[in-house]
Amino acid sequence: MHGRPRKAPTPEEQRGSAEKAAKLCSLQSQFLQNHHSKIYTKEALEISAKLLEANPEHYTGWNYRKLAVEHNLGRPEEAAGSDFIDSVFAEELRVVESALKMNYKSYGAWHHRKWVLSKGHSSTDRELRLLNLYQRQDTRNFHAWNYRRFITALKSIPAEQELQFTTDMINENFSNYSAWHNRSVLLSHLLKEKAQGYFPKEKILSEEYEFVRNALFTDPDDQSGWFYHLWLVDQTVKVDAPMLVSSWPPHDYDLSNPKDCTLDDCGFFSYTTFKYHTGKFPLVLYFSEAVEGVSASTVTFEAEYDIDTILTWTPLSTYNSVCAQAWVTHLNIPDRKINFPKAYPVKVSLGHSQGIISSSGIPYSHRSCITVYIPLHDSQKAEGQKLERILWTDENFCNLETPCQKSNPLNSVLQLRIKEEIDPTAFKWNAETIANEIAHCRELLSWSTWKIGKLTLARLLMAHGAMMVFNSPDSLNMVHFAEVLELYRSLIELDPTHSQYYKDEYSLVFLKKVILLSVNYSCGVGWGEASLISIPTNLMVASSIESLLGYCRQYRDSTPLSASGCLCLRLSNLSLSRIGSVENFLWLQMLDLSHNQLRSIEGLEAMQLLSFLNLSNNKIGSFTALDPLRLLKSLEVLDISYNEIGSHTVDTRRYLCTSPLSHTVGSDWNFEEFRICNDSVTNYWEAFSLFRDLNLIQLDIVGNAVADDKFKSFLHKLLPGLKWLDGEVLL
């Protein structure tokens, strides 16, 4: 079944298949005639059986037989004799069986069998016997495994018994993805039910680690065991219930007067204040996984002023309208002339009801509370702010100024993590288990190089690091960032076919490293002199160079009233291919990601304050890849110059995004409105769906195949607020 090389057909074989094709053609035309005329006689059924036995892939054939069964059973003259019903279904099973003999990987045939069985007139015992036969002939046929799950559910065979079956199959030949997969399905069920002998979970998982380790060590080149191992690691690492990871504004944050007075001095967030002229500000909740059900009833507000309590929450997802990792709502800013009090506290609570649910159905149940201080709406300040053109050149950025050296200006924003009471023993077993797996992985890799071993080690190290930091942020120096990055670097070289994946992972780890080191650094400083001493000097040095602060610059240009003074995170020229750790960047207003290898900007949609974004000189291949920007309502300055938009004829990301065929989006688009020089602009659909939601002031798009004059005039029409397009002032 497996590992048989394909051979070029001999002339006889070619002749044979030509004859077969001719025979099939005539059968098919007879069959279709019957089908169209709705003839379901015995003779007609025989023709379809012949056709299906010769070509089990003929879906229409199977559907015809379903119709025939329903038609024949519904005839009044047959009057529901049980013998007759049984014989009809028995015949269907016979046809499926001979079709499966022809190709027992035929989807249509297996599906038809399921359909027959679901009617409840056939013996499941017989099916099980048949399956045992099939699964002995080809132990890895996933169709048979699939069908087995269907039958065992129908027969209510206990999961323990099926688990033993997978053990037997794996013992026979452990190179069996289907068996490992079924094992994970069955165990998930048993662990969830806490079935007898399958509790505690820790004991069972430890046994499973040992079991699969035999496969990994015996033949590390075989990937099936590694996949099961990955599932085990996931079971060990993942926290069942969703958690609130971060928020904007963070807890205890005073928007009018951040506690850290240096912020005011430096004016980093002057632009934030500037944005308040709209009278609203965004409140973002970032969860550990995608959740649904964030609404006015599941998240409650308490405020000393009159806020609109029936708030609308929007999921920040480009392709899912009910489920997202980040959710946003917009709060009113109290509009009063009196200058006292300076700011009002707003208390946001969630977890009091079970309405917020993860995609796996587990509710958010942790009671959390965030208090933020909302400034008063200063309508005078909002007036007259004029923006000059943003230039992303190095001259316009300077290192953070001296006042900041005493205390980290990022302090207040970096402590975004929701502090919760952590039971120090909570993850003891998990951390030990992962540490143990790391040791085994290292041992294996000390003998020879296995790509999947390296990948697993990198994943394990990151998982272990995350656990250690979660338990006690002091243990940050135990995270082996350098080793993980080195592992991915060598994987990129060893396995060029999958280098894109490794580059993505590399980017995520890199960003995590940057942010985690900063958190530690800022915490250390924030706790004052005493805690400063406790942090090893080498870590201080390393973090001050490599941490986020090392990538932070202040924007300065000649005009004092523009974005000048704004804090910019400059992550350019870092070979990043993906964006991660977004939960730590919710406060960002200015982001420079130029000169990287980004193909996608997934995750960026959660940065609701983002106003200035530089994506120039990346590998963005289409406007659909920029879809997350649609959700960034604050975005005013965008540089997507020198990318690959329009260079690829096939947009591989298209299937993920909203389609022009969808009735929910874009039905209001009037093509005529944007007609340029009598040319149709229907092929600018993606650009339209992206830009029509944005209020851009400045856009750079030069250096993309799509950016010709015609397109630019289209943009000009589409974006009336645009002041600069590729540096040219628009009137």
Next chain:
Amino acid sequence: MEEAIIEPTTFDLIVVGTGLPESVIAAAASSAGKTVLHLDPNPFYGGHFSSLPLHDLTSFLASQSQPSDARCPSSPQPDGSDHTSVHLATRPLYSALNVTSYSAEPLESRKFNLDLAGPRVFFCADSAVDLMLKSGTNQYMEFKNVDASFVFDKNSGGLNSVPDSRSAIFKDTSLSYREKNQLMSVFKLVQGHFEVAGSAESDGGGRRISREDLQRPFAEFLNRMQLPQKIKSIILYAIAMADYDQDLEACKDALKTEDGLDRLALYHSSVGRFPTALGALLYPLYGQGELPQAFCRRAAVKGCLYVLRMPVLALLADKDTGSYKGVKLASGQELFSHRLVLDPSFKVPLPLANSPPASLQNSSHVVGLRDVQGKVARGICITRSSLKPNVSSCLVICPPRSLYPEQVMAIRVLQISSNLAVCPSGMFVFYLSALCEDAVEGKQLLETAISSLFSVPTSGSPEDTSAEQSENTEVLKPTLLWGAVYIQELTMLFQKMYPDEEFFPNTASSDQIEDDSGLDHET
């Protein structure tokens, strides 16, 4: 016994003895259309390859341990005859026979089918199995899989299963993860080597081992892979089935890498060759004695004439040239043939074998089963319990130095249970064997193996075994009911016959006679 007259009196071939090699030749010659007479002095088929009831076995071994009583040497034939009679002497193939019964009640002799020359198993992919399939003899026999292989662990004194396949390595509980990885690497290396050798272009992952390396000792090759002794020992003795200690400086029979790899490949192609046999090894139902019988049956179907209980007393030689003419039977009848095959217990008379050289050089008319330097020590044990719980048949290897430091030879022990119809139900038969230089060494090898694997009751108190078992609660050794140890001379057939005739239709060459008998003696 009524003296029957055999008709006709002239044959293409006369074969004396119905042992396995003789039977194969008789069947092959008959299949090739030759007229064949097959004689045996015994009342049963199989000669030294038969399976016998308990008492018959001991009496046969005893009788074959004595040299035949010297009768009158070559006596001239009556006048007028054109040939002389040369008396045919036999030599004892067995020696140092030692039989002990520990059972209180006598064992039911008739319920046993004990192999004279065990242990003998087949690799599923063995050319002998191909021979049986091609010759059609497989239809007269039924084989069963040997359930498991074990290797004696000198440290624990217990038996570890031989991790002989990918899934066996996976399941094994005695190997460390490191050892699992190393053993599998060797298997993959071998597989890769043969894959590359098999295909013209080397696009697979395999890497061919250099010609130079192939000529080097296999033990050295394994050493260079930095395998621990334990893994090396499993590969050399339990999979490649080496006899001599391969780590000795002056190894008598150092396995070359080339041959070692071939043996590993044979083992691996045996695993799963037949859908009903999961392991690598086969054993016939009713014992090894079925094999020569099956070939005799095949020969008889093809027209071979069989006469049992008919000893051959003398060879007839041409008076002038001294070359072979025929045989003189115990009945007094004289029969003539172009060629003769004698079983290995005969001493081929010197004058006939040596002179005149011209006639024998060109075509050998008399084929004796030449003896080879060396002996094999054999043992048979009977118990009421298995060496391993829930295992009915298995092969146990005691590698060199596993039993005692001076042990130079590997010892093989085959356990067969009543489900192969060789003993009464509830009992187990064990066949032990080891190559040896002399009887003393052979006896030491087998006796140490027996005392290591079994609990041997002290004579006089046959049933009093409870004391030893309670002391040794970790490993419950089977208690010996009956045991026999003897030394057999190694014999092999090396001559080719009928080089122009096909050796069974569809068979490649007559070389296989050589191969088969060779392999039979090895295992």
